[in-house]
Amino acid sequence: MSLAKERGQENGRKGFFINLLINRAIELEEKVPKIAVSFTINGEPKEILVQPWQTLLDAMRDELLLTGTKEGCGNGNCGACTVILNGRAINSCCMLAVEAEGQKIITVEGLATNGKLDPLQQAFISHGALQCGFCTPGFLMSARAFLNVNPHPSEHEIRLAIAGNLCRCTGYDKIVRAIQAVAQGEA
Amino acid sequence: MKPFSYVAPKSLQEAFQVLAKASGAGQVRALVGGTDLIDQVRQNRRTPSVVMDVKRIPEMMRLDWIPGEGLHIGAAVPCTDTAAFPTVTELYPSIQESCGLVGSTQIQNRASIGGNVCNSAPSADTVPPLISYSARAVIIGPRGRREVPLETFFTGPGQNVLAPDEILLETIVPPPPPNSSGHYLRFIPRNEMDIAVVGIASMIVLAPRSSQCTQARIVLASVAPTPVRARAAEAVLEGKTITAALIQQAGEAAVEAAKPITDVRGTIEYRKELVKVLTRRTLGLCMDSLGRKV
Ligand SMILES: Cc1cc2nc3c(=O)[nH]c(=O)nc-3n(C[C@H](O)[C@H](O)[C@H](O)COP(=O)(O)OP(=O)(O)OC[C@H]3O[C@@H](n4cnc5c(N)ncnc54)[C@H](O)[C@@H]3O)c2cc1C
Ligand code: FES
Ligand code: FES
Numbered sequence: 001m002s003l004a005k006e007r008g009q010e011n012g013r014k015g016f017f018i019n020l021l022i023n024r025a026i027e028l029e030e031k032v033p034k035i036a037v038s039f040t041i042n043g044e045p046k047e048i049l050v051q052p053w054q055t056l057l058d059a060m061r062d063e064l065l066l067t068g069t070k071e072g073c074g075n076g077n078c079g080a081c082t083v084i085l086n087g088r089a090i091n092s093c094c095m096l097a098v099e100a101e102g103q104k105i106i107t108v109e110g111l112a113t114n115g116k117l118d119p120l121q122q123a124f125i126s127h128g129a130l131q132c133g134f135c136t137p138g139f140l141m142s143a144r145a146f147l148n149v150n151p152h153p154s155e156h157e158i159r160l161a162i163a164g165n166l167c168r169c170t171g172y173d174k175i176v177r178a179i180q181a182v183a184q185g186e187a
Numbered sequence: 188m189k190p191f192s193y194v195a196p197k198s199l200q201e202a203f204q205v206l207a208k209a210s211g212a213g214q215v216r217a218l219v220g221g222t223d224l225i226d227q228v229r230q231n232r233r234t235p236s237v238v239m240d241v242k243r244i245p246e247m248m249r250l251d252w253i254p255g256e257g258l259h260i261g262a263a264v265p266c267t268d269t270a271a272f273p274t275v276t277e278l279y280p281s282i283q284e285s286c287g288l289v290g291s292t293q294i295q296n297r298a299s300i301g302g303n304v305c306n307s308a309p310s311a312d313t314v315p316p317l318i319s320y321s322a323r324a325v326i327i328g329p330r331g332r333r334e335v336p337l338e339t340f341f342t343g344p345g346q347n348v349l350a351p352d353e354i355l356l357e358t359i360v361p362p363p364p365p366n367s368s369g370h371y372l373r374f375i376p377r378n379e380m381d382i383a384v385v386g387i388a389s390m391i392v393l394a395p396r397s398s399q400c401t402q403a404r405i406v407l408a409s410v411a412p413t414p415v416r417a418r419a420a421e422a423v424l425e426g427k428t429i430t431a432a433l434i435q436q437a438g439e440a441a442v443e444a445a446k447p448i449t450d451v452r453g454t455i456e457y458r459k460e461l462v463k464v465l466t467r468r469t470l471g472l473c474m475d476s477l478g479r480k481v
Contacts, residue, residue, distance in 0.1 A: 032191075032192060051190075052191060052192055052193035053188060053191060053228070074226075075225075075229075076226065076290065076293070077380070079291065079293060082293055085296075088267070089293050091222075091293045093225075094221045094225050094226070094297065096225065096238070098240075099195075099221075101195070142292065142293065145292075160292075163291050163292070163379035163380055164291020164292055164293045164294060164379075
């Protein structure tokens with residue numbers, strides 16, 4: 001959804017002038033031509049049209065309907081939007097979709113292979129490492145990127161690797177245990 | 188949010204063409220990691236007409252060490268790469284320490300020293316270590332290239348010497364003097380992911396096989412509108428044998444350079460106390476690294 005339209009919905013019927021301004025902003029948005037961007041996501045090549053200011057997070061959710069990746073804060077603090085870009089965990093809310101040209105992205109939808117869950121997903125289930133689950137895709141992606149380069153980490157290293165992910169429910173301990181279990185080959 | 192157009196030049200020449208058209212301050216904004224810029228644009232705190240992604244310009248991604256000349260850190264190199272670069276881990280521990288403090292893993296994988304420098308927050312973590320090693324900022328634009336000592340780059344919170352048609356190309360860090368050591372510490376109320384209440388970089392040079400200090404640099408973050416050098420504290424150390432008492436004295440003297448404000452992160456008094464403590468601790472770490480007891 002365009003930002004202006006989004007704001008429009010937020011404002012509801014707040015006032016005639018606000019809506020006038022919003023309409024003006026929508027017009028402006030529509031004047032800036034959309035840009036074609038192609039990248040590989042979860043192993044599949046994709047080409048989509050995006051507005052220059054659309055974040056990668058919004059483009060994945062709204063254009064590709066990959067809604068596993070969540071928006072918590074929208075400014076880099078919570079990690080709910082974490083995806084793996086060229087092998088590294090990044091916040092997709094702090095990146096423009098147009099920047100993804102030619103890049104390789106993995107989202108939580110790409111973790112399972114041939115219908116089989118990633119060991120991390122399995123460990124999160126068996127350790128009860130989630131409650132509401134909103135933060136889970138972000139934690140999984142941070143942990144996956146981390147274990148790929150550091151398969152046998154210490155507990156301290158694990159905690160540091162997920163320091164950019166917030167969870168309001170679990171108290172973190174079970175998440176750390178689940179990641180440890182995978183690192184120790186127990187999951 | 189104000190709509191903007193996006194360009195990703197592949198060469199400096201192409202970037203200069205974009206910059207040459209910049210009509211006023213803030214019209215063209217460079218984009219690297221976006222960890223400051225994207226939120227600022229979304230919150231209307233910056234309203235560029237053009238966002239220019241500089242990550243596809245090879246010179247911006249330069250990271251190399253030239254003996255005798257120094258370390259070149261391209262403005263778009265992610266903090267993760269800088270922190271892992273062998274010369275940085277060997278010769279510039281405080282640069283490594285500060286890159287490892289910027290936000291989270293996700294942030295460090297995208298955020299650059301260039302963005303940290305150009306965003307020019309008084310709390311920018313990578314800046315004090317760079318100034319302590321006498322780093323220079325290389326600035327370029329359609330009108331040419333110039334170098335300024337990083338120490339003189341900042342003019343106020345969020346402000347610097349860049350003209351509307353100029354961008355940062357790289358920072359050059361001269362080789363550290365022989366028998367020197369540098370460390371950076373910041374204080375935040377939790378373990379990760381917060382903005383420095385105070386940050387201190389210390390760098391000292393000792394005479395061969397002694398504890399006699401020949402040069403000292405102490406740089407403070409988050410206690411003034413820009414990063415500042417604590418010259419009085421440096422003067423306390425230079426020419427003297429470093430002892431616990433002298434380190435204590437340097438800590439007291441460092442407060443002179445601090446003109447902090449009271450905000451949600453801490454009061455003036457608290458910040459001044461932290462300046463003393465972190466100055467002492469960083470100097471202690473430097474002496475440890477040099478194998479010297481105090
Ligand atoms: C959750 C979170 C935590 C953070 N934690 C810290 C922290 O602990 N310590 C800290 O210091 N910072 C922190 N930051 C701030 C930010 O991550 C850093 O300042 C980072 O180094 C910015 O780099 P970037 O590449 O993302 O810059 P961008 O956001 O791409 O750019 C930042 C600014 O600099 C300008 N700019 C960038 N490159 C150039 C160039 N080459 N020439 C001219 N102008 C340029 C941009 O136009 C913009 O105004 C945090 C941010 C977030 C979101
Ligand atoms: S939504 Fe991206 S970090 Fe919170
Ligand atoms: S499980 Fe609810 S936020 Fe983490």
